[in-house]
Amino acid sequence: MEIRIKGLTRDYSSGGKGIRALDHIDLTIPANRIFTLLGPSGCGKTTLLRCIVGLESPDSGEIAIGDDVVFSRERNIFVPPEKRGLGMVFQTYAIWPHMTVFDNVAYPLKSRKVPMEEIRTRVARFLDFVQLTGFENRPSTKLSGGQQQRVALARALVAEPKVILFDEPLSNLDAKLREETRKELRSFLTRLKITAVYVTHDRVEALALSDRIAVMRAGGIIEVGDPKKIYFRSDSRFVADFIGRANLIKGKVVALEGAHGIIDTDIGAIAGLNNQNIAPGRNAMLCVRPEFIRLTTSGVTEGRNVFRGKVETLLFIGEAYEGEIRIGDTRITTTVPPTVDAVEGGDIQISFDADHCFLLPA
Amino acid sequence: MGNKSALTPILIVIVGFLTISPVLMLIFGSFSEGFGTFSGFTLSKYVEAYTDPELSAVLLNTLVFTLGSAAVATALALFLSYMYTRTNIPFKFFFGVISIIPMMIPHILFSISWVLLLNPSNGILNRYLMELFELKKAFFDIYSLPGMILVEGLLDLPVSYLIIAPAMSAFDVSLEESSRVCGAGTLRTFTRVTLPVLRPAILASVILVVVRCLASFSVPSVIGMPGRIYVLATHIYRIISTGFSADYGKAAAVGMSALAAAILLIYLYRYLTSESDRYVTISSRGFKPAIIDLKGSKYPLLGFVGLISFVLIVLPVLVLFYTSMLPYVMVPSAKAFSLMSWRNWLEVLEDPISLLALKNSVMLGLVGATLGVILSIFVSYVIVKVRTRAAGVLESLSFLSFSFPGMVIGIGFMWFFVRTPLYATIWALLIGYIAVYLPYGIRPLSSAFVQIHSHLEESSKVCGASSFTTMRRIVIPLLIPGILSGWILMASIFMRELTVSVVLSRPGSEVLAVQILRFSEDGLWGRLSALGIIMILISSALVTAASFLGKTLAKGRSPAE
Numbered sequence: 001m002e003i004r005i006k007g008l009t010r011d012y013s014s015g016g017k018g019i020r021a022l023d024h025i026d027l028t029i030p031a032n033r034i035f036t037l038l039g040p041s042g043c044g045k046t047t048l049l050r051c052i053v054g055l056e057s058p059d060s061g062e063i064a065i066g067d068d069v070v071f072s073r074e075r076n077i078f079v080p081p082e083k084r085g086l087g088m089v090f091q092t093y094a095i096w097p098h099m100t101v102f103d104n105v106a107y108p109l110k111s112r113k114v115p116m117e118e119i120r121t122r123v124a125r126f127l128d129f130v131q132l133t134g135f136e137n138r139p140s141t142k143l144s145g146g147q148q149q150r151v152a153l154a155r156a157l158v159a160e161p162k163v164i165l166f167d168e169p170l171s172n173l174d175a176k177l178r179e180e181t182r183k184e185l186r187s188f189l190t191r192l193k194i195t196a197v198y199v200t201h202d203r204v205e206a207l208a209l210s211d212r213i214a215v216m217r218a219g220g221i222i223e224v225g226d227p228k229k230i231y232f233r234s235d236s237r238f239v240a241d242f243i244g245r246a247n248l249i250k251g252k253v254v255a256l257e258g259a260h261g262i263i264d265t266d267i268g269a270i271a272g273l274n275n276q277n278i279a280p281g282r283n284a285m286l287c288v289r290p291e292f293i294r295l296t297t298s299g300v301t302e303g304r305n306v307f308r309g310k311v312e313t314l315l316f317i318g319e320a321y322e323g324e325i326r327i328g329d330t331r332i333t334t335t336v337p338p339t340v341d342a343v344e345g346g347d348i349q350i351s352f353d354a355d356h357c358f359l360l361p362a
Numbered sequence: 363m364g365n366k367s368a369l370t371p372i373l374i375v376i377v378g379f380l381t382i383s384p385v386l387m388l389i390f391g392s393f394s395e396g397f398g399t400f401s402g403f404t405l406s407k408y409v410e411a412y413t414d415p416e417l418s419a420v421l422l423n424t425l426v427f428t429l430g431s432a433a434v435a436t437a438l439a440l441f442l443s444y445m446y447t448r449t450n451i452p453f454k455f456f457f458g459v460i461s462i463i464p465m466m467i468p469h470i471l472f473s474i475s476w477v478l479l480l481n482p483s484n485g486i487l488n489r490y491l492m493e494l495f496e497l498k499k500a501f502f503d504i505y506s507l508p509g510m511i512l513v514e515g516l517l518d519l520p521v522s523y524l525i526i527a528p529a530m531s532a533f534d535v536s537l538e539e540s541s542r543v544c545g546a547g548t549l550r551t552f553t554r555v556t557l558p559v560l561r562p563a564i565l566a567s568v569i570l571v572v573v574r575c576l577a578s579f580s581v582p583s584v585i586g587m588p589g590r591i592y593v594l595a596t597h598i599y600r601i602i603s604t605g606f607s608a609d610y611g612k613a614a615a616v617g618m619s620a621l622a623a624a625i626l627l628i629y630l631y632r633y634l635t636s637e638s639d640r641y642v643t644i645s646s647r648g649f650k651p652a653i654i655d656l657k658g659s660k661y662p663l664l665g666f667v668g669l670i671s672f673v674l675i676v677l678p679v680l681v682l683f684y685t686s687m688l689p690y691v692m693v694p695s696a697k698a699f700s701l702m703s704w705r706n707w708l709e710v711l712e713d714p715i716s717l718l719a720l721k722n723s724v725m726l727g728l729v730g731a732t733l734g735v736i737l738s739i740f741v742s743y744v745i746v747k748v749r750t751r752a753a754g755v756l757e758s759l760s761f762l763s764f765s766f767p768g769m770v771i772g773i774g775f776m777w778f779f780v781r782t783p784l785y786a787t788i789w790a791l792l793i794g795y796i797a798v799y800l801p802y803g804i805r806p807l808s809s810a811f812v813q814i815h816s817h818l819e820e821s822s823k824v825c826g827a828s829s830f831t832t833m834r835r836i837v838i839p840l841l842i843p844g845i846l847s848g849w850i851l852m853a854s855i856f857m858r859e860l861t862v863s864v865v866l867s868r869p870g871s872e873v874l875a876v877q878i879l880r881f882s883e884d885g886l887w888g889r890l891s892a893l894g895i896i897m898i899l900i901s902s903a904l905v906t907a908a909s910f911l912g913k914t915l916a917k918g919r920s921p922a923e
Contacts, residue, residue, distance in 0.1 A: 054824075055823070055824070080823070081820070081823040081824050082823045082824070082825075082826045082827055083826075084824075085826070086824060087824065087825075088821065088824040090817040090820070090821055091817070092815055092817045093817075094815065094817035094818050094820070094821035096818060096822075096836055107822070107825050107827070107835075111825055111826035111827040111828075111831060112826050155821075159825070
């Protein structure tokens with residue numbers, strides 16, 4: 001079910017001064033997709049999620065889920081969370097310690113006065129779905145972190161909600177379990193064809209899990225798009241920098257060549273995709289990601305987007321080196337594969353395709 | 363919790379009435395001419411109270427009594443918690459018992475059992491030792507300052523232990539280990555490293571015991587007054603209960619300084635305990651503290667611990683039971699055993715005033731604790747979960763009564779009650795009890811609330827449960843342990859309450875502790891002991907029943923429904 005948010009604002013006061021947690025948010029969350037709110041801590045993503053679910057009441061604006069307006073300051077509508085028919089997985093999982101696994105999962109159905117017979121079959125079905133069959137009578141305090149997470153998921157899904165919301169559900173798991181759970185969650189949600197809103201500050205999680213991502217900062221939404229668009233063709237310098245490691249080189253657009261723009265920088269002219277049609281004469285910034293930079297220590301190639309520099313530092317990080325290349329006064333971060341025989345202080349040549357970098361307004 | 367906005371102001375009004383109004387009444391009272399009126403502003407009560415030639419002796423006695431008891435209680439607590447956390451002394455389960463059980467024996471009965479043992483004329487232990495060593499004089503006169511300090515120190519040992527023991531077990535042993543590596547021996551390490559690091563806990567314990575001694579009435583009345591050793595509490599009691607006419611104005615004027623001292627100390631205590639994190643180092647890595655092998659001194663030390671437990675728990679009950687069976691106090695002998703009968707018990711059970719006191723105390727325990735816990739649930743909820751500035755005000759207000767000397771607050775309430783129909787009813791006692799002992803309900807409940815993460819409630823709402831269902835199925839079941847310990851604590855305090863009651867109790871609203879005090883003033887030791895044992899039995903039965911009920915409730919909740 002689609003969620004439409006219009007002009008949503010939420011103010012807090014803490015220690016005498018006001019903080020605007022959400023600043024006139026307009027957003028449409030498409031139906032039956034995994035939608036992620038991504039941003040650094042304090043950007044308002046959790047507040048937005050809590051407004052959608054009804055645990056917080058915004059100061060102005062409107063929220064509609066499907067055809068139902070669940071919040072409108074103007075029309076004085078506030079549907080309490082228990083009447084919104086949503087499911088949510090909390091960061092702490094919020095598994096009730098005084099209940100068994102069965103009682104936890106059955107709770108939403110009991111609240112909705114579903115007959116006991118049906119409760120049994122549906123709880124069994126969803127416990128099977130999250131691979132916890134046989135755990136019904138286990139006290140919930142005797143579960144591992146991963147199992148608690150699955151109980152929380154089963155509980156959020158069991159009443160077949162219109163929308164399921166996730167508040168950083170993987171942040172309490174260790175790194176290995178997090179990766180596995182991420183994959184599992186993606187396949188669960190894709191099979192269910194349900195609208196999911198997912199909050200995280202982890203860019204890898206967002207890229208791996210989502211159909212669409214909204215990047216937030218300081219109470220506002222900066223950019224919305226599918227993961228590849230956000231990563232490869234971002235419209236915003238903040239997003240480009242936040243979503244992955246990026247080299248940002250300042251300069252001025254001097255010419256246009258089809259889809260590409262030529263930007264004059266400290267290290268010379270660079271060609272890159274000009275998605276935003278920045279006109280010649282304007283200041284701009286070129287963004288190139290480390291993994292797209294090719295390196296070679298032997299031979300000299302002539303052509304576009306080829307530069308020579310010195311290896312400043314090489315940091316061994318396991319699967320590769322993280323290298324810092326210095327060209328004049330400009331430092332470029334690269335991923336150096338172990339096959340390249342670079343040494344610190346040595347000469348090196350870098351190159352990248354014009355289709356693998358892009359221009360941003362400065 | 364729909365009306366969050368209305369809840370906080372309502373609670374501030376209720377708690378404010380309970381804590382601020384008796385203080386205000388006390389202040390007004392100390393400046394008024396007569397009792398029950400506020401007309402005629404006068405300073406004469408202060409002049410009279412503070413030019414009293416006996417006051418300086420009273421103040422000196424109070425100082426020695428409170429500091430002495432604090433020193434005894436804290437030193438014993440240090441010893442016991444060191445033995446418990448840091449040595450290989452056998453039978454460690456003793457220590458938990460030592461810290462809990464004395465709370466069940468009413469202070470007045472504990473004090474009286476020591477009078478029965480060590481009074482100079484016919485104290486059982488004194489007579490026995492005199493016969494054994496053919497002494498001319500009593501071995502030890504309990505009616506003295508050292509006697510008072512000894513008994514009060516033992517009574518406050520549990521309080522002290524509950525402060526020192528957690529600090530001792532949170533102690534980072536590497537601090538001691540590095541001292542040992544630097545060449546210091548066990549004793550030197552203890553005095554140079556262990557004690558200084560524990561200083562905040564030790565100070566907190568001393569302050570809290572001093573505040574409790576200021577409020578204490580059992581020991582000063584049962585042991586101090588027969589020896590003509592008056593402290594502030596008994597000095598005030600003397601002003602309102604003896605002589606030609608009770609002078610509540612003068613009592614209020616004296617009470618003001620006790621109250622001021624207690625409030626000052628209790629806020630110092632709060633400051634120290636909130637800052638204590640800076641001093642007591644709690645190591646993040648999991649460790650088992652290094653256990654010191656006591657070797658040969660193991661059993662002598664165990665004997666000492668055993669003696670303390672015997673003196674604290676078994677002896678008082680034993681002495682009371684023994685005395686309750688005899689027509690008069692005598693050393694155990696064949697003759698004594700031949701004279702034993704249930705006469706005192708039968709007399710008490712036929713005494714209308716004792717029966718009324720029994721009924722009133724049980725009523726106050728059950729109803730008072732229930733009301734007190736209900737109030738505590740709401741106050742703790744606001745303090746822990748709402749956390750607005752108004753909630754902070756509420757917290758400070760409720761903490762204030764932690765300092766209240768019961769008798770002084772009782773006098774403050776007198777001014778209020780005398781103008782209402784509540785005067786001389788047990789409802790007056792009920793209000794006074796809740797005002798003075800509210801923190802004992804709030805403390806277990808707020809720690810229970812702290813453990814309920816807000817996500818647990820929110821997730822219930824998202825699951826479609828109403829606020830009421832969330833309360834019934836999530837919050838209350840998780841609160842049960844806190845509710846229960848708050849209720850047990852309040853019920854057992856109310857059943858044996860003396861200091862507030864001694865002021866507010868009137869004919870018709872007698873309670874157990876006051877009736878026991880009357881018996882002791884009249885020297886009716888046999889009946890006193892019988893009534894005392896009945897009192898201990900009832901409160902133990904109550905505590906057992908309540909904890910049993912709690913266990914079945916906690917168990918029955920989850921699988922059923």
